[in-house]
Amino acid sequence: MMNNMHVTAKVNGDEVEFLCDPRETLLDVLRDRLNLTGTKEGCGTGDCGACTVTVDDRLVCSCLMLGVEASGKSIGTIEGMAEEDTLHPLQKKFVEHAALQCGICTPGILVAAKNLLEKNPDPNEEQIRYWLAGNLCRCTGYDKIIRAVQDAAKEMREAS
């Protein structure tokens, strides 16, 4: 039974259109309809943050939003974080600080951290930790992640 809906939206600045079943989540749509597999499903219930994206600049668990709800919205994913061939300072610092081990949580954490630094360019350790509390990491114990965010924030402040 075909009951797909036609949706248009913007993803990482590009106009997109797709068909999806009304039951598909935005996460399903990104991964399976738009072939953007950088955003991950860790739990499907909004508890792990691996599916973090921005919707009109607001952090959202894409597993908790329906694909049809993206209509007319502007979605930001990990694939849009680097500018052409220049990494975002957060991406660079994550690699330098070894702030990832398996890397599965990394896209969600980067999207969340980028959003934080856009709102607060000089967060303290506690603020970073609470902002990222919705992004589970099982490998690193968060230490190097926090240090990478602090270092990226510093670099971004100095550049501006």
Place this chain on the structure above:
Amino acid sequence: MAEVNLWSGLRQFTDGELVVNVKADTVGKMLDELISIYPNLEPIIEAGVSVAVDGEMVAGADHTPIKPESEIFLLQQFKGG
């Protein structure tokens, strides 16, 4: 002859012996010898054991050489994660 130390739970298969003298120059031959001396050890050894040779853990490396003066212990099979 190498001296092989068995764990106390194996007593029931070795007429009470916990130290067995074995003529062998590799871990694999040592295990085969044990089975030929005490056939009831076979299911345990086939199920898998680790062997410590002079303090080094050997799990599944039957070609590991042993010397007559080597300290040899049979241990529970290794499982890692």
Place this chain on the structure above:
Amino acid sequence: MAKDELSNNFKYIGTRPNRPDGLDKVTGRAKYGADFNVPNMLHAAVLRSPHAHARIIKIDTSKAEALSGVKAFVTRADFPDGLKGENFYLQENTIAGDRALYDGHAVAAVAATSALAAKDAIKLIEIEYELLPHVTDVDEAMKPDAPVIREGAQDHSVPEGLPPNIVSYMDFGHGDLEVGFSDADLVMEKTYKTEAAHQGYIEPHACVGQLGQDGKGEMWICTQGQWFIRKMCASVLGLEASQLRVTPSEIGGGFGGKTTIFSEALSLALSRKAGGRPVKLVMTRSEVLRATGPTASASMDVKIGMKKNGKMTAASAVFRMQGGAFPGMAPTGMALECAFANYQLPAVHHTGYDVLSNRPKSAAYRAPGSPMAAFAVESLVDELCRELNLDPIDVRLLNGSKEGSKSSFGPTFRRIGLIETLEAAKSHPNLDVELGPNQGRGIASGYWMNHGGETSISMALGEDGTVTLSIGTPDIGGSRASMALMVSETLGIPYEDVRVNVVETGSLGVNEPTHGSRATFATGKAAVEACNGAIKEMCRRAADKWGIDPEAIDWFDGAAHPSGPNAGDFPPMTIKEIGRRMGRTGGPISGHHATTYGGAGESFGTHVVDVEVDPETGRTTILRYLVVQDAGRAIHPSYVEGQFQGGAAQGIGWALNEEYIYGDDGRLQNAGFLDYRVPVASDLPMIDTIIVEVPSDNHPFGVRGVGETGIAPPLPAIANAIADATGKRLRHLPISPPKVLKAIKESS
């Protein structure tokens, strides 16, 4: 922070370059298990038993078959008969036979043209169950009148007369316990319990399986060990191993939980039934928690005798562990081996039971058995220290295992680093921090023996003199960087000139998984051997060109050099030159090595934690955490620190929050990340680390595996810190707020 001068005389070893797969992972490009799609692909869904123990009377797929898009079903009938032992258990866990053995046990599977159609289809499958009595607690499961999980599964070790759920028994030790305990000034005996925990990797299991009628198949899968997957799927389905090619994707965490198969064979079985169409199977988080491999729960009695000056005179342990409904999965033997490994003991005895219960089939979880054992033993040592008013680090220094001491499990220790970790912990500034009200400090040490195992590797020279290394151990935590560093160091070429590829089962001989903390040790050692083989050939090419004896050539700084003035006056021949001409000078140059390694160096660690316990809520906050562990040699210090910190975080979660909660109905109550509560960023402080290096002489660079030891000390260290803060000793993990509150209120 790590010590500054970690390694000496190395150019590349001990540095911290960017990992080669870093760019892929921070851009979202890296492909994990669920990121792989192929043309004509179907999607699988699995119907799982909602009952802890039930006979399966009837499976009716007729309504589901009518659904549009449904292409294939499988039940146990689609799998071959006649398997025995572990192969049988793997098959039975893949899909239930006559009985469902735990809540979540797979009963049927479907493949359909979309994931939603597959999910809709399984809702329409009708199963008739006959409920059976169930048991989930380990001590309950050992009782004579407990529901029997399976008959006749006891192995030869089990003494006569023990109930059928006790499937394995172990008993080992040395010395005279009676004399030992009578020598002590204080003997304490306590019981400790830990609950089951899940490895908690953020990536659910995912694979795409394809299997034709001709028995040839392919699988893409997130796994720690593609050869294990191949072997297991082949056994379970009656395939020939060489006809199944398994390709590892990037992996989003494993910790032991992805060294085996759970539902993967279902994707192959479905594919075969669907005319060979590829079938994608991705587990939900609920399925992961209910139906993959959590670790065992444990009930442990420990007894230790100590003299007034802290000298330990005797120790004994009785451990009861349940590994789910399948024999051989509870890590009782490993737990007992680790239990007293920290200590020199004149008399010690261990008794252990492996018990069945109506729970999922346990799998390995980071140093399987060691954390539970450490919790019990290191807590009791702490209780003795407090009673005798002794410093816990000094007591460990007094009794600590060292080179030449007899281990608690029998063999004499070679060179080890426990004492060094205790000394480094003792002199760390964290120990000088004054504690405030409701605060406490806890210390514990831990051990893991580490593993070598089957290893096959190849390296090859490119025409431009750069090098490709093909390895069999998936990169879970940055190991590609460590392999590249070891190759760079051996060949004397830049780190950037080495590309490391993790390859599929068709490209190398058998490799054991990335488990047992073996990758940097075994794959690394084999990589060095393979490079040495290539070096020999490269020297021969130079020798040929120069007309001298290959023995008269030294290889260093990436080039062949004549050994001395007598050998000849030739400028060095670089790897780039040799590569460029290799086609004409004898052919492509590569190096290979295959062996089963033993002799992996064990790793000891000591942790120090400061906590604050809120007397109103019972909540424990970690204020300070220090990990000190022996790495032998840190190839890439950042990734060694990462293992220390990651292990500590998992141990903290296990100590404070994580547990499998079963209801009276035998069903898992908390099958999601909301209620299976792992540590989040705001739960933890920065985790301080000290890398101790007591090199192992079984590895060219002295490497000791570090991945696992770090999860053992946190469980007791935190219990000890909470006891220090509150005066209350809690012996049943997790030490969650309600338990702490109850203990605090009980005394007042």
